[in-house]
Amino acid sequence: MMKQAIILAAGEGQRLRPFTVNRPKTMLAVADKPIVRYVIEALSQNGIRNIVLVVGYRKEQIYDAIGSGEQLGVDITYVTQEKQLGTAHALAQAVDVAEDEFLVLPGDNLIVADTIARFIDEKPGALLVKRVADPSRYGVVAVQQGIVQGIEEKPGEARSNLVNTGVYAFNKEIFNYTGSVLDIPEVLNNMINEGHEVNAVETDGSWLDVVYPWDILNLNEEVLDHVEPAVGGTVESNVFLRGQITVGKDSVIRSNSYLSGPVIIGSGCHIGPNVCILPGTSIGDNVVISSFTEIKNSVIGNDVAIGPGCIIEDSVIDEGCAIKGHLTACSGEGEVKVNGESHSVSYGVMMGEDCNVSGNVVIQPGTIVGNYCQIHAMKLVGGKVPDRSLVY
Amino acid sequence: MCGIIGYIGEREAQPILLNCLNRLEYRGYDSCGVAVMGDSIQVFKDAVRVKALEKTLPKLAGTAGIGHTRWATHGEPSPENAHPHCGCKGKVAVVHNGVISNFQSLRQQLAHEGHTLLSETDTEVIPHLIEKYYNGDLVKAVGRALEDVDGSYAIIALIEGETTLVAARKDSPLIIGVGDREYFIASDVPAVLDYTSSVIYLEDGDLAVITPNAIEVTENGVAVHREEHKVLWSVEDAQKGGYQHFMLKEIHEQPRVIRDTLKQYITAADLNADSAMTGSDGLEDLLVLACGTSYNAALVGKYLIEELAEVPVRAELASEFNYCGQISARNRVVVLTQSGETADVLRAVKRLNEQGCQVTAITNVVGSTISRLASQVVYTRAGPEISVPATKSFMAQLIALYWLALPYSRVDMRRLDNLIVGLRQLPAKVQQVLDNEEVIAECARYLSGYDNVFFIGRGINFPIALEGALKLKEISYIHAEGYAAGELKHGPFALLGDDTPVVVAAAPDKTYEAMVTGIKEVKARHSPVLAIVSEGDKNIGELADWVITVPEVETIFSPVVNVVALQLLAYYVARQRGCSIDYPRNLAKSVTVE
Numbered sequence: 013m014m015k016q017a018i019i020l021a022a023g024e025g026q027r028l029r030p031f032t033v034n035r036p037k038t039m040l041a042v043a044d045k046p047i048v049r050y051v052i053e054a055l056s057q058n059g060i061r062n063i064v065l066v067v068g069y070r071k072e073q074i075y076d077a078i079g080s081g082e083q084l085g086v087d088i089t090y091v092t093q094e095k096q097l098g099t100a101h102a103l104a105q106a107v108d109v110a111e112d113e114f115l116v117l118p119g120d121n122l123i124v125a126d127t128i129a130r131f132i133d134e135k136p137g138a139l140l141v142k143r144v145a146d147p148s149r150y151g152v153v154a155v156q157q158g159i160v161q162g163i164e165e166k167p168g169e170a171r172s173n174l175v176n177t178g179v180y181a182f183n184k185e186i187f188n189y190t191g192s193v194l195d196i197p198e199v200l201n202n203m204i205n206e207g208h209e210v211n212a213v214e215t216d217g218s219w220l221d222v223v224y225p226w227d228i229l230n231l232n233e234e235v236l237d238h239v240e241p242a243v244g245g246t247v248e249s250n251v252f253l254r255g256q257i258t259v260g261k262d263s264v265i266r267s268n269s270y271l272s273g274p275v276i277i278g279s280g281c282h283i284g285p286n287v288c289i290l291p292g293t294s295i296g297d298n299v300v301i302s303s304f305t306e307i308k309n310s311v312i313g314n315d316v317a318i319g320p321g322c323i324i325e326d327s328v329i330d331e332g333c334a335i336k337g338h339l340t341a342c343s344g345e346g347e348v349k350v351n352g353e354s355h356s357v358s359y360g361v362m363m364g365e366d367c368n369v370s371g372n373v374v375i376q377p378g379t380i381v382g383n384y385c386q387i388h389a390m391k392l393v394g395g396k397v398p399d400r401s402l403v404y
Numbered sequence: 405m406c407g408i409i410g411y412i413g414e415r416e417a418q419p420i421l422l423n424c425l426n427r428l429e430y431r432g433y434d435s436c437g438v439a440v441m442g443d444s445i446q447v448f449k450d451a452v453r454v455k456a457l458e459k460t461l462p463k464l465a466g467t468a469g470i471g472h473t474r475w476a477t478h479g480e481p482s483p484e485n486a487h488p489h490c491g492c493k494g495k496v497a498v499v500h501n502g503v504i505s506n507f508q509s510l511r512q513q514l515a516h517e518g519h520t521l522l523s524e525t526d527t528e529v530i531p532h533l534i535e536k537y538y539n540g541d542l543v544k545a546v547g548r549a550l551e552d553v554d555g556s557y558a559i560i561a562l563i564e565g566e567t568t569l570v571a572a573r574k575d576s577p578l579i580i581g582v583g584d585r586e587y588f589i590a591s592d593v594p595a596v597l598d599y600t601s602s603v604i605y606l607e608d609g610d611l612a613v614i615t616p617n618a619i620e621v622t623e624n625g626v627a628v629h630r631e632e633h634k635v636l637w638s639v640e641d642a643q644k645g646g647y648q649h650f651m652l653k654e655i656h657e658q659p660r661v662i663r664d665t666l667k668q669y670i671t672a673a674d675l676n677a678d679s680a681m682t683g684s685d686g687l688e689d690l691l692v693l694a695c696g697t698s699y700n701a702a703l704v705g706k707y708l709i710e711e712l713a714e715v716p717v718r719a720e721l722a723s724e725f726n727y728c729g730q731i732s733a734r735n736r737v738v739v740l741t742q743s744g745e746t747a748d749v750l751r752a753v754k755r756l757n758e759q760g761c762q763v764t765a766i767t768n769v770v771g772s773t774i775s776r777l778a779s780q781v782v783y784t785r786a787g788p789e790i791s792v793p794a795t796k797s798f799m800a801q802l803i804a805l806y807w808l809a810l811p812y813s814r815v816d817m818r819r820l821d822n823l824i825v826g827l828r829q830l831p832a833k834v835q836q837v838l839d840n841e842e843v844i845a846e847c848a849r850y851l852s853g854y855d856n857v858f859f860i861g862r863g864i865n866f867p868i869a870l871e872g873a874l875k876l877k878e879i880s881y882i883h884a885e886g887y888a889a890g891e892l893k894h895g896p897f898a899l900l901g902d903d904t905p906v907v908v909a910a911a912p913d914k915t916y917e918a919m920v921t922g923i924k925e926v927k928a929r930h931s932p933v934l935a936i937v938s939e940g941d942k943n944i945g946e947l948a949d950w951v952i953t954v955p956e957v958e959t960i961f962s963p964v965v966n967v968v969a970l971q972l973l974a975y976y977v978a979r980q981r982g983c984s985i986d987y988p989r990n991l992a993k994s995v996t997v998e
Contacts, residue, residue, distance in 0.1 A: 034839045071646070072838070076656050079645030083638065090646045262667045280667040298663045298831060315663075315832040317825060332832025334825075366832055366955065384836075 014132045014181060015062055016111045017055050020102045021048050021119030022068030022093040027350050028225055030364030030382045030399060031330060036069045038119035039077060040228060041313065043235040043294050044276050046077050047222075048119040050235075052084055055117070057125035058132050061086045064109050065119070066102045068093040098194030099178075107187045116196070118178035120222070122231055124238075127217030128179060136183035138211040139200070141174040142219050149223065151176035151197050153212060160210040163197040174212070177219050224350055225362040225380065228328050232311050233292040236274035244279070251284070255291065278314065302337070309343075310360070319371070327360035330383070336371045346378015348396065364399065405992050406487070406501040407431035408578075409471040409595060410560035410569045413586020413616050417441075417469035418461075424588065424595040425454045425471045427642060430790055430986070430993040431501075431591060432475025435486035439497035442466035445564050447497060449486035467616075468567060470560045472499040475992040478507070479524030489528045491535030492519055495564040498534065500527040501591055502556035502576040510552065529553070534561060543613050546570045547625075550611075556747075560589050569614045573606040577745050577773065580604040580612065580619060582632055587614050592743075592769070593635055594642045594788045601635045605771035633771065641787040649985045650791035651879070655971050656838060657787070658799045659831035662964075664785040665803045666827060687736060687812045691729075692719045694740040695748050695995065697794040697874060698801060702740055703867035704963050705805040711864075711960065712823075713812035722748040726755070733760035738808065741765070742789060742797040743994030744772020753777045766804045768797050782808070791986045792993050793878045795971050798871065799834075802964060803827075826958050836955045837968045844969060847934055847950045848976030851905060857882055858896065858906045858931075859970075860889040860922065862915035868963045869909050872970030879985050880978035889915075889922045902930040909936045909970065910944050911962035923947050936969050938962070 025037025032040075038048035048065075055063060063086050067074050071092065081088035089109050093102045103116060113136050115128070131140050139160055141153045147170040154161040154171055163176050176197060189199045200210055220231050241256040245263030255273025259265060263277055266284030275289050278297035283289065287301050292309035295301075299312055302320040310327045312318070318329075319337030326343035329335075341360040348355050361375045364383035372390045375381070382399035391403050407428030411417045421438045429436075436457050437449020442465045450457055454473060472487035479485035488497040504510070507526035510533070514521065519532045533549035534542075542563045550557070556575035562568070571578060571589050581588035581596030581603050588596040589612075593603055604619070606612060607630070612621045621630050647653035690709060692702040699721055706717040720729060722739070726748060731737075737756055741749045744767040756763050757777065765778035768786050775781045784800030806827060813820055851857065857876060861869030870886035877884045887896055889908075900906070906926045910919045920943050923933055927947060935948035939956040952973070954965040978985050 034835075065646075067646070072656055072841070075646035075653065076660075079640055080643040081645075082640040082643065088645070280663055298666070298828060300825075300828060315659075315829065315835075317828065331835065332829065334829060366836060 014060060014113055014115045014134075016064065016113075017060050017062070017115040017117055018064040018066065018103065018106050018110065019048065019051055019117050019119045020066050020099055020178075021074060022066050022071075022096055022102050023120060024069040024096060025120060025222075027223055030362070030380065031225055031228070031328070033383050033399065034070065034365060035073045036067075036071070036120075037222070039070070039073045040120075040222060041294070041296065041311070042122060042228065042231045043239055044278055044296060047122050048074065048078065049084070050122045050124070051117055051119055052078065052081070052086060054123045054125045054128060055115075056084060056086050058129055060115070060132065062111070063087065064089045064091055064106050064114075066091050066093055066105050068096050068102070099196045100190040100193050100199045103196065104187060104190040110184060110187070113181070113183045116178075116180040116182055121178060122218065122220040122235065123177075123179075124218045127177075127215050127219055129217070131179060131181065131213055131215065134181040134211065134213060136181050136185075137209060138181040138213055140177045140179035141212050141214050142177050143173045143214065144175050145173075147173050147175050150221070155212040158212055160200070160204060160212045162201055162204060165197060174214070177215070224355065225328060226357055226359045228311055229292075229309065229326055229359060232294055233309065236276060236292060236294065239274060239276055241273070245277075245281070248285075260297065296331070313365070325360045326358070327363070329361075329363045330365040330367075332366040333363060333369065334367075335369045336389075338372045339369055340374040342377060344377025346376065348378055348380060405431050405475045405994055407473045407591045407595065408487075408499040408501050408558060408560055408589075409591070410469070410499070410562075410571065410589035410614070411586070412468040412567070412569050412614055413583065414467060415586065417466050418464050420588070420599070421469050421471040422454065422458055422461075423598060424590060425473050427598070428591060428595045429454055429473050430792055432473050432992045433987050434476050434481035435474040435483070436472060437486045437488055438464070438469055438471040439488040439490075439499075439562065440464035440466040440469035441562055441564065441567075445490070445495060445497050445562065447488055447490060447494075449488065450483045451481040451486060468562060468569060470497060470499045470562055470569070477503055478526045485523045485525050487525075487527060489523065489525065489531050491531040493535065496531045496534050496538070496561060497563075498527065498531040498559055498561045500530060501558045502574075504529060504553055504557065505555035506553070507555075526555070530557075530559060531561070534563070538563065542566050542568055542570050543611065546572060547611055550574075558591060567615060571606065571612045571614065573610050574608050575750070575773070578606045579771070580606065580614065582619075585616055587616075587619060589614065593637060594790065597635070597637060597639045597642055601638070602632050603635055603771075604630045604632055606630065607776065608773070635770075637788050642790055649975075649979075651793055651795060651975055651985050654789060654791055654796045655968065655975065657796050658968060659835045659838070661784075661786045661796045661800050662803055662831045662834060665800050665807075668785065687713055687715050689715050689736070690717045691731070691735050691737045692717060692740070693722045693725055693737065693749060693752050694719075695722050695746050697798050697871060698740040698742060698746075700867045700871040700874065701798050701801040701805065702738075703870070704802055704864060705738070705740075705809070707864040707867070708805060708960055709809045709812070712809045712815060714814050715812070722746070722752045726751050731756060731759050731761060735759075735761045737761050737763045739763060739765050739774065739778065740767075740801050741772075741774055742768045742784075742794055742801075744769040744774040745994050746774075747995060750774060750777065764808070766801055766808075768800065789993075792988055792991050793875055793974075793985075795875075798967065799964070802967075803830075822958070823960070826961055829957075830961060830964055833955045833957055833961075833965050834968050837965050837972070840953070841972055844952055844972045845976040847952060848973050849980055850932075850950060851907075851934065851973065852880070852977040852980035854903060854905050855882060856899070856904045857884040858892070858900070858904060859884060859886040859909070860892060860906060861886070861909040862889045862919055863911070863913065864960065864963055865909040865911055865915075865966060868966045868970065869907070871967055872907060872909060872974065875971055875974035876977060878991065879974055879988050880981050880983055881989070882977065889919055892922065893925065897925075897929070900926060900929040900931045902932070905932040905934060907934045907936070907970070907973070908944065908948070909966045910938070910941075911959045911966070912938050912941065912956075913959040913962075916944075920944060920947070934973075936966050
């Protein structure tokens with residue numbers, strides 16, 4: 013059984029902006045927990061406690077959240093990738109701390125213990141694959157009788173439905189091949205061409221990826237279904253709770269509020285009175301939500317203050333935003349361009365950190381608002397608003 | 405001050421003592437030593453850091469032992485002056501934290517009686533006194549020896565032939581970590597977190613006898629029961645977790661610290677009724693006492709309480725106050741001490757108590773001496789601060805001061821509501837400063853080449869200039885001085901030139917115009933200017949040579965974001981200069997001497 017895992021958590025995740033301007037992709041919060049933490053927990057639940065974290069972009073965020081690993085019951089060694097030059101290069105940074113055999117996992121794909129439960133017993137020279145509905149976004153794996161024939165990245169026409177999860181079992185020999193090659197799939201293709209055998213192991217367990225900001229909502233909804241309900245704070249009289257509800261320590265849910273799960277609320281929050289939190293919503297720490305606001309299937313970050321009378325659906329509002337009141341961010345269809353590619357989307361708003369939104373603002377469905385934006389009262393906002401914009 | 409440690413149980417003592425000493429080093433790190441009891445007592449000590457001692461130390465077998473890490477008071481750092489100290493026959497070993505004020509007369513007396521003392525320390529008299537009074541019972545001997553002693557002490561003693569540790573506390577902190585058939589005696593809690601989260605806080609006058617199976621505590625000869633407490637700090641809190649230095653980790657913890665401190669105190673629009681300072685209905689004036697960085701927090705407190713509550717506030721250095729401060733029973737007093745053990749502050753509070761004053765203490769350490777002396781204690785929830793230069797504890801003190809001030813505010817309800825909203829936004833604002841770290845590190849690279857730096861500020865940012873200078877001098881050893889901006893031209897201007905940069909902490913408030921003028925005057929003398937300005941600033945940013953932009957906040961909260969920028973600035977300058985940072989030369993974490 014493998015005893016060590018190397019998690020690659022150095023990447024930026026450019027396509028996830030504005031959310032990755034101040035944090036690495038692995039630190040995106042899903043149901044109030046950063047993605048990398050799900051990976052660590054999956055490993056720890058399978059008995060792997062010796063973990064190497066390869067960090068790089070915005071590594072302090074990971075130090076702050078994960079630290080020495082003590083609280084997660086694991087032992088973390090940090091290795092820094094100074095320049096983000098690909099997954100093979102990231103792995104190569106760990107050569108001095110790697111044991112003879114180890115697992116390699118991506119830090120930015122959400123997995124659970126089940127996903128890798130069988131894989132940890134694999135001998136070095138194995139790759140975990142999964143059947144997905146839309147394989148052309150990923151690395152498609154050609155498999156014959158359990159042996160990998162090749163990996164094709166984002167093919168126009170996918171030859172199979174099996175994709176590369178980025179979870180590998182290697183031994184120290186891999187470092188002989190990571191030299192000048194930038195990405196691990198390329199390394200594997202080279203090794204396969206030289207005659208090495210790489211086993212393909214299929215998993216049924218959860219393996220979730222985020223590529224674009226709105227993907228966060230899918231992950232959030234799926235994970236929330238499995239969160240154990242628990243109410244740690246204060247719930248005043250006449251509050252209606254239905255379904256799986258988690259409320260953190262020192263939070264207060266004021267009278268006449270309606271919470272329909274699955275919903276998770278962090279610690280030190282003040283919600284209500286008369287607030288509706290509807291299914292699929294995650295709320296961070298130190299969040300204030302004022303009367304007559306309705307939030308549905310959305311992710312609200314730490315330290316956000318939402319004034320009265322808002323409607324927020326299928327949206328992500330990042331940390332520190334201050335919303336005065338009467339914000340309309342309804343869900344609907346829209347078109348968004350990311351890195352020159354057009355996407356048809358269906359959501360409310362993707363709003364970056366520390367935005368200041370005055371009263372009675374209407375945000376059109378499918379809008380992306382950058383970090384540190386200021387929006388004056390009674391504005392109609394649409395499209396892609398760059399960081400530090402003033403909308404007046 | 406020093407850190408002391410003792411272990412008795414079933415495991416080998418040496419590795420445990422060394423591990424705990426590593427954790428205690430922030431209390432003092434010019435010398436260290438251990439004594440382990442096997443068949444006999446073996447002592448090994450030197451004027452080196454703990455890691456260095458570990459390399460030269462032979463294996464000392466035994467399941468009971470004591471250890472010490474030193475911050476020299478009497479006697480320079482040397483192997484002879486290092487603890488543990490022994491009696492003439494080498495059968496008694498003692499470690500000590502504190503100052504024996506009558507040690508000179510005791511030395512003379514002991515020498516007269518035939519004892520040979522080998523060091524220049526005050527501590528050494530203790531094992532000799534124990535030796536003198538020993539008659540088969542260590543506890544009795546220690547008790548009798550301490551009757552001869554004046555001053556402060558936290559000591560642990562062991563003697564050949566008795567499988568016991570005897571510990572005593574008077575005016576220096578001492579706790580006992582409780583394990584399974586083993587006990588860990590230490591100067592403070594972080595030392596024992598690897599082994600237990602259950603601790604007993606000894607009180608002044610306690611004498612404890614510890615064997616592997618039991619503890620017995622007496623106070624003035626009478627048996628007492630001391631409660632076991634569960635400690636909320638975890639080992640995690642005392643580890644660096646990826647960061648190169650504790651200081652950088654602790655700076656990054658500040659958003660979380662603000663959230664945790666606020667959680668206890670602010671309840672949406674209503675202020676927690678418990679926030680009122682005891683005996684302070686209708687506050688008419690206030691005295692605030694502190695030392696070091698806490699004094700800078702006290703000064704910020706002065707500005708903010710004067711503005712919000714509209715009463716006169718007097719902020720004094722505790723050390724100076726002890727020589728001349730005028731007080732009456734009417735005085736409402738707030739004292740700030742991170743460790744709760746700061747000697748100058750404790751002395752002041754004892755005097756204030758005698759005069760009948762009501763004292764509110766703001767401290768970070770549960771069970772510390774101040775928590776027993778003050779009428780009311782407000783605990784900051786910063787977690788253990790391991791790095792010697794204070795960062796998150798200062799931030800937590802600021803938040804506690806805002807919270808204490810709000811119930812007395814004479815501002816209108818709307819302003820009050822805005823203030824509470826503003827307070828809740830602070831974690832995100834501080835995080836913004838942290839996310840901008842690289843710009844600050846870049847400025848630090850330029851600053852690190854200079855030997856003298858001035859820091860200036862006005863109004864509520866004057867104490868922040870003082871704090872910025874203090875941080876820089878503490879960890880980078882650059883001669884940095886903080887001044888009220890208005891004072892520069894009354895003398896210090898003579899020092900300004902192109903080799904004396906001036907760091908400016910500004911806020912867009914009524915002091916802004918004067919600051920702009922001041923900077924122009926500085927620039928006329930060719931001094932480089934580094935300015936901390938608010939987002940959207942127009943003028944100062946253009947005058948300065950280097951600019952650090954912090955998020956816009958209400959002026960009353962500007963110290964919070966400005967100080968984080970200055971903490972990071974000091975950190976990166978020190979790193980650039982290759983300084984030790986967490987353990988600066990000549991300093992220690994909690995100043996338990998006057």
